[in-house]
Structure formats: structure tokens, C-alpha cells
Amino acid sequence: MVNAIKGVFISCDIPMAQFIVNMNSSMPSSQKFIIHVLDGTHLFVQPHVEQMIRSTISEFRDQNSYEKPT
Amino acid sequence: MPQVKIIAKNFMDMVASLTAIKLDKLYNNVFICEAILRSLPPLAKKYVLQLLYTDVPVPATMLEEWVLADGVSKHRAAIDRMIQLRIFMETTDRKKGTSYSLNPTFQKNLQKHIISGGVLPREPMNSNNAIKLPSLQELETYALQQWECFLLQLINSGQGEKLTGISSSMMKIFQRGLLSQRDRDGPRLTESGFQFLLMDTNAQLWYIIREYISNAEERDVDPAELISFLLELSFHVTGEAYNLNTLTEVQRNTLKDLADLGLVKLQQGRKDSWFIPTKLATNLSVSLADSSIRKEGYVMMETNFRMYAYSTSKLQCEILRLFARIEYQLPNLIACAITKESLYNAFDNGITSDQIITFLQQNSHPRCADRVPSIPENVTDQIRLWESDLKRIEMTQAHFYDEFPSKDVFEAACDFAREWRGLLWEDSKRMRLVVKSEVHNKMREFLHTQSK
Numbered sequence: 001m002v003n004a005i006k007g008v009f010i011s012c013d014i015p016m017a018q019f020i021v022n023m024n025s026s027m028p029s030s031q032k033f034i035i036h037v038l039d040g041t042h043l044f045v046q047p048h049v050e051q052m053i054r055s056t057i058s059e060f061r062d063q064n065s066y067e068k069p070t
Numbered sequence: 071m072p073q074v075k076i077i078a079k080n081f082m083d084m085v086a087s088l089t090a091i092k093l094d095k096l097y098n099n100v101f102i103c104e105a106i107l108r109s110l111p112p113l114a115k116k117y118v119l120q121l122l123y124t125d126v127p128v129p130a131t132m133l134e135e136w137v138l139a140d141g142v143s144k145h146r147a148a149i150d151r152m153i154q155l156r157i158f159m160e161t162t163d164r165k166k167g168t169s170y171s172l173n174p175t176f177q178k179n180l181q182k183h184i185i186s187g188g189v190l191p192r193e194p195m196n197s198n199n200a201i202k203l204p205s206l207q208e209l210e211t212y213a214l215q216q217w218e219c220f221l222l223q224l225i226n227s228g229q230g231e232k233l234t235g236i237s238s239s240m241m242k243i244f245q246r247g248l249l250s251q252r253d254r255d256g257p258r259l260t261e262s263g264f265q266f267l268l269m270d271t272n273a274q275l276w277y278i279i280r281e282y283i284s285n286a287e288e289r290d291v292d293p294a295e296l297i298s299f300l301l302e303l304s305f306h307v308t309g310e311a312y313n314l315n316t317l318t319e320v321q322r323n324t325l326k327d328l329a330d331l332g333l334v335k336l337q338q339g340r341k342d343s344w345f346i347p348t349k350l351a352t353n354l355s356v357s358l359a360d361s362s363i364r365k366e367g368y369v370m371m372e373t374n375f376r377m378y379a380y381s382t383s384k385l386q387c388e389i390l391r392l393f394a395r396i397e398y399q400l401p402n403l404i405a406c407a408i409t410k411e412s413l414y415n416a417f418d419n420g421i422t423s424d425q426i427i428t429f430l431q432q433n434s435h436p437r438c439a440d441r442v443p444s445i446p447e448n449v450t451d452q453i454r455l456w457e458s459d460l461k462r463i464e465m466t467q468a469h470f471y472d473e474f475p476s477k478d479v480f481e482a483a484c485d486f487a488r489e490w491r492g493l494l495w496e497d498s499k500r501m502r503l504v505v506k507s508e509v510h511n512k513m514r515e516f517l518h519t520q521s522k
Contacts, residue, residue: 001475001521002471002479002517002521003471003472007470008467009468009470009494009504010465011463016462016463035470036502038495038502039497042504044504050465053463057462057463061459
């Protein structure tokens with residue numbers, strides 16, 4: 001019988017996908033959120049982590065932006 | 071980011087959306103008939119004029135004979151437009167098929183108009199009547215000034231400066247779609263508000279007039295009367311004075327509001343008072359495509375992301391502040407820079423990179439505008455790149471299916487998902503499928519029927 005899992009489908013570019021996989025492996029076992037790595041640019045994750053992923057990515061983006069020290 | 075667009079439809083679309091009774095009443099006014107005739111596509115104009123003196127319904131097949139093979143789509147578009155405006159009435163007869171005839175009120179009035187030449191209900195007042203008419207240049211500056219004042223008040227109402235005479239209830243109506251009430255910081259512009267600011271003047275004017283007319287009913291003013299008065303206004307000559315005593319009470323009240331917006335200028339002499347329509351008013355019936363108010367561009371964009379705006383207007387400064395960092399302001403110049411932070415600010419507020427780029431292109435200084443492209447490519451590319459940097463990940467609520475019993479079931483499920491446009495990802499080798507959550511229930515039922 002066909003199995004159905006509910007979650008969030010993520011579509012992004014390869015570096016971003018790797019970033020998320022890395023984030024996942026750095027999490028303690030109980031909090032790992034990736035259900036399946038579908039291919040290089042697509043992931044299937046648990047439903048409640050959307051916001052967490054977005055905030056981690058924007059932190060990462062801010063770390064990469066240069067701001068002139070005042 | 072959600073895409074919210076303010077579509078400034080033109081007058082004719084608004085007229086077309088009126089009810090049948092109101093539209094028929096509207097056609098009693100000769101000027102409306104002329105304005106509508108002007109706004110029709112060329113093929114439709116030809117049909118109207120050709121059928122102007124024909125009293126019998128003309129069969130549709132005869133109309134189609136007038137068109138060459140490659141004009142059929144234009145023909146259909148013209149006919150649809152005319153039916154929408156209720157100029158063409160369609161009658162179906164079993165023997166003769168569909169036939170069209172002109173709306174009788176419209177026809178009669180247009181015939182009258184062609185023969186008599188269309189006299190306005192009021193004459194311009196004589197210039198030897200000791201009236202000091204402002205020159206066209208002064209009139210334009212006045213109109214622009216009023217309009218800018220109005221826009222500034224619209225977006226800065228939190229600062230409480232009462233610059234124009236528009237009643238606060240009117241301002242609230244205009245602000246409804248554009249500002250949101252935030253209890254803590256005072257009113258803040260919404261996404262549509264920002265997009266509104268970046269539109270060009272004509273589009274903004276349409277939006278405001280549309281809001282004004284849609285609110286007419288709440289103020290006990292008949293919108294059809296309002297539309298007919300506005301269209302009449304667009305036929306007046308810019309710069310000529312018209313006496314106020316030729317207007318009805320309703321029209322006079324409307325005129326006061328229009329004066330605050332900069333569409334007319336009110337003046338008072340010793341005995342009479344009169345109004346002078348400005349270019350903004352006479353452009354009302356012109357469609358958005360051929361706008362003749364092309365303000366002089368004032369922005370020069372450099373390849374080092376610096377922007378110089380030759381302007382002294384506060385409104386333009388505010389608009390630039392939306393997406394650029396204002397470095398300093400000189401008596402005739404505003405120097406700004408487009409930075410990542412200022413753009414991120416703009417994106418947070420719901421402005422898209424396309425809007426910013428279109429705004430820059432439309433307002434570029436004539437010296438810059440001659441260059442191709444008017445804005446340096448590295449700037450436009452960078453703005454787009456910064457925007458796409460915020461959108462690197464796309465997340466969708468979905469369901470993941472695997473362990474299909476056979477290839478056929480898998481293929482059937484794929485096709486089913488594709489039909490309902492819910493297919494996000496598939497892997498035919500390992501027979502796995504990802505489908506949007508909205509389609510999940512239907513998918514489950516489908517799979518139940520498949521397994522039986």
C-alpha cells in the first residue's frame with residue numbers, strides 16, 4: 001500500500017541545500033528535521049521547521065554581509 | 071513576497087462596470103458619448119460610425135465580411151468591448167442569427183453631436199472681464215504643487231500637518247487602501263501604498279479618482295452624475311475660465327475637492343467666481359497609454375550606485391528615501407546611494423525590484439534617458455540579484471508518497487497529480503512522488519480506487 005508522509009517540500013540551489021543538510025546534521029538527534037534528501041536541489045523536511053530554516057538562512061546571510069564599522 | 075498590484079484601470083473600464091440602467095442614463099450626456107467613442111479601439115470606432123445612421127439590426131455575418139482573415143481577433147475584441155459598454159445590443163433570431171444594433175440613446179446623441187458640434191453647457195468667460203488668467207505655465211506649476219501637497223499629506227498624515235483643505239474623512243477614504251493603522255508607531259504605508267507612490271502621475275490620478283467615485287454613493291452623490299461631470303470637465307479647454315454659477319450644487323462640491331487635488335483652480339472676482347481646469351483634468355478621458363503629462367525626469371543613476379536627483383520637492387525626496395539612502399541635500403540636488411541595506415528595507419516593505427527599476431527608468435533625467443540603457447546594467451542586475459538573494463528557498467506544504475505496488479499505479483498517480491497541478495517532484499526509478507498538500511485528499515481517494 002502506498003505510504004504518505006506529511007511535510008514541507010524545499011526547492012533551492014545546491015549550496016543552500018548543502019547548508020540545510022549541514023544544519024540538520026549539527027542538530028541533536030531528537031531535533032533532526034530532514035525526512036528525505038530527494039536530490040541535489042530538493043529536500044523533504046518536517047512540517048514545523050519552516051520558520052527556523054528561514055531565520056537560520058537570514059543569519060547566515062547577515063554574517064556574509066560586510067558592514068562598515070562606524 | 072506576496073505580489074500585490076494596484077491596477078489603475080482607466081476610466082472606460084470603470085464606466086463599463088456600471089449597471090445597465092446607470093449606463094443608459096450616462097449616455098444621455100453627449101460628451102460621454104464622444105469620450106467613449108474616443109476610447110474605443112479603431113475597428114470599433116469604424117463600426118460605430120458605419121452603423122450610426124442604420125436603424126435596422128445588422129446581421130453579425132455581414133460585419134464579419136468587412137474584416138480580412140487576419141483581423142478576426144481584433145474584430146472579436148472590438149465587438150466584445152462594445153457589448154461590454156452596452157453600445158452594441160445583440161439580438162438573436164433563429165432565422166437570421168445574431169445581429170447587432172447601436173444603443174438607441176447612444177445613437178441619437180452621437181448623431182446630434184456630429185451635426186451640432188458639441189457645445190459645452192458653459193462658455194469660457196471673456197478675457198476683457200477684468201479676470202487675470204494665470205498663464206499655462208503657472209497653471210501647471212499650481213496643479214503639480216497641489217497634487218504633491220496632496221500626496222505628501224496622504225503619506226505623512228501621521229505628522230498631523232494640515233496642508234490642504236480636504237476634509238479628514240475624505241483623506242481617510244483615500245488612505246484606506248494605502249495606509250495601515252498601527253497603534254504604536256502611527257499610520258504606516260502598506261505594500262500597495264509603496265507601489266502607489268512609485269507609479270507615475272497618471273496612474274496615481276486614476277487610482278484616486280476611482281476611489282473618489284466608488285465612495286460617491288456613501289456620500290449620497292450619484293456616481294453616474296460624477297462620472298458624467300468628470301468627463302465633461304475633460305472636454306473643457308485648459309487655461310480658460312468658466313463661471314461657477316453654471317454648475318449644480320453637487321458639481322460645485324465636487325469641484326472644491328478637485329481643486330484640492332490640483333485638477334482645477336478656483337478663483338474669485340468681485341461678483342463671480344470661476345474655475346480653470348488644469349492639464350490634469352483635461353487628461354482624464356485619455357487612456358493610460360497615451361499620457362501627455364510626461365514630467366521631466368530628474369534622476370541620474372551612476373555605475374557606482376550613486377544617484378543624483380535634480381529636484382527640490384519633498385515628495386520626491388520621500389519617494390527616493392523608500393529605496394535609497396539619502397546622503398545629502400543641496401539647494402537643487404538630492405544625492406543618494408543605493409545600498410544593500412536600503413534595498414532590503416524596500417523589499418521588506420513589499421516593493422519589488424521591477425518597480426524600483428521601472429521607476430528609475432521612467433524618471434531618468436533627459437540626459438540619462440538618451441543613453442541606452444538609461445540605467446546602467448550593473449545597477450539593474452545588482453538590484454535583481456539582491457532581490458533574488460532573499461528568495462533562495464521555496465517551501466511548499468506537501469506530502470511524500472512511496473512504496474507504490476507497481477509501476478502502473480505510480481504512473482497513474484503522477485498523471486493524476488499533474489492534472490491537478492500538484493506535482494512537485496517525482497522519481498520514476500525508485501517510484502517516489504511529492505505532491506502539494508492541497509491535492510492530498512483527492513490523491514488519497516484516487517489511490518483507494520486504484521488499489522481496488
